[in-house]
Amino acid sequence: MKHLISPLDLSVEELDSILSLAQDIMDDPDKYSHVCDGKKLATLFYEPSTRTRLSFEAAMLNLGGKVLGFSSADSSSATKGESVADTIRVISSFADICAMRHPKEGAPTVAALHSGIPVINAGDGGHNHPTQTLTDLLTIKTLTGHLDNMTVGMCGDLKFGRTVHSLINAMVRYPNVRFILISPDELKIPDYLRKEVLDEKNIDYIETNNLEKYLPELDILYMTRVQKERFFNEEDYIRLKDSFILDAEKMKLAKKDMYVLHPLPRVNEISTDVDNDERAVYFKQVQFGVYARMALIMTLLNLSVDK
């Protein structure tokens, strides 16, 4: 059985196939509206996340399926001390597929080891968030037409920002992708990503704390929020939270066809005066996320529709 725990669980071919399916769904959603009739998705959210949970639920409902689940650890049997392994064994009897978000890293891996149904990692602490990566890739591919030959800027919290780690891991597999990694020194990408992914694969990248300098070179700017919940020390959070703010003035430095992505929620790192800029696609990205999750659910359940 196939699970999706890390973005690297999918080969480039599998990834391309999911993205193509998502684009086909986008073109003709009605064709797919009954493909999951009679199927159930369990959303096991041990940590609140309105957007991701509702995106999964919308995806399943769009496919004609039904959803069940919980949206915080308080309303699950985790409060009684039940392990992830036991919970997933039980849920396997209720649903056909599940999406799990957990504050602890590796929890979905534990679930996958004991599950009778496909497990989708919907975010595990600061570790992985593969469906956000699918969303990001679908957004970039649909808007630019390709995933190779581009300069991608990543800005903000690159240390704890799991969406950044996952996107880098996924994009290094495409030829001639260059990264500009913009962050304060304290929030640079983790060492393993630098040494074992970027250096190991001879990827061209620059680490900097100067957004304005590199903005004109970028084809994609991926902004991230400095996440309060990832800090053990509130002082560090307050010191770093306003490091980089993208506003309309800075957008003047960017290419006419550069796109600004953000995994959301936004706090203040993108000023609202950027929202009406055509290059700001972070709200479109949310819609792409639903299509990406629809394609993923179909793929993991081995479902298809007649052409």
Added chain:
Amino acid sequence: MLNISGLNQGVVIDHIQAGGAMKIYEYLNMEKLDCQVAIIKNAKSNKMGRKDIIKIEGPIQIDLNVLGILDHNITINIIENDKIVRKHTLELPDEVTNIIRCKNPRCITSIEQELPHKFKLTDRKNRIYRCIYCESKFKGN
């Protein structure tokens, strides 16, 4: 001079970093062995200054490769009929369970005590293991 009798048959784990013998005794669960075990601490060594040595008498079934993770300077001599018949070369195992523990406070193993601590070898050259759950790094000594 402390005198420990020679081994007729058994295993000598030598060149253990001084102070490390008890850790190895625990990792290899030697308390379960019913043969003679000698732990020599702070023995003089030309190469290391001071070192620890463990001598185990008799034929034993222990996976010694895990020692490679803990201390790669360790040498292992297999003794039969009063002679060293083989020097065991430590090979890093591809996967280890409950030998090293994940220290990442964000890892699922930090709250689920009964989960086995499993690590996979991801970089043999640099002796790097990663937790199978959170992918945190452990680098062998």
